Amino acid sequence: MYSQYKQPSATIGDRLKNSFIKGNALTRLIYINIGIFLLVKIINVLVILSGQKAGVGNFLLENLGIPAYFDSLLTHPWTVFTYMFTQFDFFHLLFNMLWLYWFGSFFLNHFTQKELTGVYLLGGLCGAFTYVLAYNVLPAFELSRYYSWAIGASASVMAVVFAVCLYLPQQRIYIFLIGPVKLIYLALFTAAIDILSIPSSNAGGHIAHLGGAFFGYLFVLSVKHNRNIAGATTTFFEKIGKLFIGRKKMHVRQKKNVTEMNDREYNAYKKQKDDRINKILDKISRSGYESLTKEEKEILFRSGK
Template sequence: MGNGGLRYQYSRLNIAEKLIVITVSVFIVNGLLPFLFRWDPIVIEQWFRLPSNLGDFLGKPWSLVTYAFFHGGFGHIFWNMLILYFFARIFFNLFDSKRFINVYFLGIIAGGLLFMAGYNVFPAFFKQNAVLIGASAGVRAIMIFICAYLPNQEVRLIFFNVKLWYIGVFVIVMDLIQMPIGNAGGQLAHLGGALLGYVYARQLVQGNDIGSGFSKFLDSMAGLFQKKEKKAPMKTVYRKENTKAAQPDYGKEANQRKIDAILDKISKSGYESLSKAEKDFLFKAGKED
């Protein structure tokens, strides 16, 4: 398959799948190049991982986001990407790519901030100089967002069904238990992402999108890099005027009203209250975004 074919296949992926491809690619490059050229194993990673020391962070503020694209081993990246893929499928049945980006990257930022705060506030972490890598905070944000937005929705776990809120509580409790005995900095980041996901979901149920400002910021940043369209030189053209006024797209408006009604029903009664037809409609609408 040529480069054109690869670009085409990549363009067909949803935003979660694209993030998975990018993250896995970074993992491969970060491991392969130092091996081939006999570099220090962290020669690339050191510029992108998040330091706990505030002075070091001020020297590379971009690390508050870029740390999430680096992982410490195969198991680390495998489970993060697998969980992200699973919960993203549920997410896109309800929301579009922009909201996914909001929850995921705000979770990464929240996890990074709590990590740095923990190492500069709690005495247990004093005199320790740690660094943070991994997408776990963003993955936790997506997971807990879904668990909080559809708490009573059941999913199949091997031989039995379990409600999503059970999964959310179990994951958070395990992070708390493991903090004193394991990777404390990583657990702090997990909890930061989880907190963001929970707050985002509960506020959204009440009609408040706490990520709207972040979305506008990203749009404004994207606008800076878009090429301005060159105006074509003026010339006289003759064409037959279309006497028919443009007709509004009533079908699209009706679909949006139906989506809004279904989402309102979910917020009041839960996802399981939907009929099969409503679930199918949401699924198809998510695919079209």
């Protein structure tokens, strides 16, 4: 007979916390969207149970959503960020997160986590700018601009979707009941649907989608010209965050294992390694093997294994 102490199992809260901390940028973006959705719904339930009218709960959404009228936006500047993490109902959340998960996973096969976060944020900001501009300039929204507001991750998600589709235009994905479809055709079809749907009751949402899609195009264009606008923006926000925190923490950067690199990172790593070997070989041809330093000899030895 023997006794054994049972280790306390981690609670669901602990598991979610660890998953958020140790997860990648895609996991965190999805968790933030789900967390804000649940928080808003719980507050709305508490408002109703307190005896208030159900409509009072929408007050919170209106203060998280971005107002169409420019003067209202000046008094609610935080909404340019909060709107892209706030969803109206469960199906709104579900479809946005499914698209984000599918295409975010594609994205991370070719780009970094910082770039994913940057595309999400800048795509959302571009969607917000397009939405507010359209409602304050176009005559069709002359009256509705005063009371309209928008919420949803759709513009940010569209930025990620279009970044993937335009970076890998010939890549095929299988669509149920349709079959294999090139990503470029999926992008064009999605953009066409949004353009044709502008006369609907959700005109602002479709306009914001197009703004996000446009940033996806700008991101791919910047990558082809070796300009990392998304990654640089994420780094900028990180620096701003450190300023607000006040105390700069030590950050230890660990080298990635080759097996953990995406295609772009591996190609850059291989090119850097090949360039280094070529320089060492050139040095040997000019001055002989004995002219190499100890480090250069080790590099040459490892490359020959």
